[in-house]
Amino acid sequence: MSEPWEEEGPGTVKKFMYVNRKAPYGTIYALESLEVVLIAAAFEQDVSMAFLDDGVYQLKKGQDTKGIGQKNFSPTYRALEGYDVEKLYVEAESLAERGLSEDDLLVPVEVMSREALAELMNEQEVILSF
Amino acid sequence: MKYGILVNEGPYQHQASDTAYQFAKAVLDKGHELYRVFFYHDGVNNGTRFAVPPQDDRKIAELWSQMAEAHGTDLVVCIAAAQRRGLLDEGEAKRQGKDGNNIAPGFRISGLGQLIEAGIQCDRLVVFGD
Amino acid sequence: MSMLHTVNKSPFERNTLVSCLGHATAGSAILLIEDGVYGALEGTAHSDLLRGALADHSVYVLGPDLNARGMTDDQVIEGVSVVDYGGFVDLTEKHEKVQAWL
Structure with a gap:
């Protein structure tokens, strides 16, 4: 059976x-x-995730949420690879501004300059920000 | 041109819903196709028919419902976000054993795949949020 | 491929405009909406930020948001164009993609 999103082939x-x-x-x-990213993986699109500004804090190692009564969802970033979401880009300037380095992150990422990330954003077709 | 719109904030709390609505209206006025409006995060609260704003205030849920009625606009509320925030249609209420439903006319509850599909199908996906 | 960036935060409250300008490549357009319109005004501590952007970008501000906040078109930095919602749609048509800086 053809799904509606397959109209374009x-x-x-x-x-x-x-x-x-x-x-x-x-x-x-x-x-x-x-x-959203986990669901999107099923659509077999060319997916990448960019982490910049305070977004880099999402990937900080050692998150322990017991004290605030929320679920620690940070292990999910490590599961992304299993969903074929492998392009995780982190902005070097955002890390440096926050006194962080690649070693502080809980998952392997590609750290890139603001300029390189800007170029990469420019190459995208759909940009979702939340 | 085919447009998709993502609304990430609830009505009244943030202007995002108002801007999204005005933008959607302008898209239709210009003769473009509005393929889908997808409501995510607190944006799902746009779809409750139980809101009773003061008489002299705009009725955001009703405005969307009227748009759906007049133009057949597909208004989709994310199921996962809706479940968290207590927005239910008849089927969901039954499934979850809740004693009623509150979804406004013209809205439907569906999965995040509908957002990704809009991204694939539409020429433009425009995001409104906080 | 050129991009339209939207910014909806006041530069006095958040770094959204700064971040957008730091990532907007030359030739892309910037549209200030909602509280973002405060970034388009002449004579503020942040006016130079946007004035600097005009060299590489076309910059627009959403008129209805400006007027709602008690500001008029003549208070906008020279070179910034005022558009309405129809103009917003036209901008999204002209540019192949839209990035919302939230």
């Missing part, structure tokens, strides 16, 4: 970028954005 692959600029827990954006 199975070959329709767009470059989707999920832009994460918000810290986790203070608001729900980081968690629900991650939920």
Whole structure:
């Protein structure tokens, strides 16, 4: 049976970028954005995730949420690879501004300059920010 | 041109819903196709028919419902976000054993796949949020 | 491929405009909406930020948001164009994609 999104043929692959600029827990954006990425993986699009500004805090190692009564969803970032979401880009300037380095992150990522990330954003076809 | 719109904030709390509605109206006025409006995060609260704003205030849910009625606009509320926030249609209420439903006319509850599909199908996906 | 960036935060409250300008490549357009319109005004502590952007970008501000906040078109930095919702749609048509800086 043909699904409605297959109207344009199975070959329709767009470059989707999920832009994460918000810290986790203070608001729900980081968690629900991650939920979108997990669902989106089933659509076999060209998916990448960008972490910049406070979004880099989403990937900080050692999150322990027992004291605030919320679920620690950070292990999910490590599961992304299993969903074929392998392009995680972190902005070097955003890390440095926050006194963080790649070693502080809980998952392997590609750290890139603001300029390189800007170019990459420019190449996308659909940009989802939450 | 085919447009998709993502609304990430609830009505009244943030201007995002108002801007999204005005933008959607302008899209239709210009003769473009509005393929889908997808409501995510607190944006799902746009779809409750139980809101009773003061008489001299705009009725955001009703405005969307009228748009759906007049133009056949597909208004989709994310099921996962809706479940968290207590927005239910008849089927969901039954499934979850709740004693009523509150979805406004013209809205339907569906999965996040509908957002990704809009991203694939539409020429433009425009995001409104906080 | 050129991009339209939307910014909806006041530069006095958040770094959204700064971040957008730091990532907007030359030739892309910027549209200030909602509380973002405060970034388009002449004579504020942040006016130079946007004035600097005009060299590489076309910059627009949503008129209805400006007027709602008690501001008029003549208070906008020279070179910034005022558009209505129809103009907003036209901008999204002209540029191949839209990035919302939230």
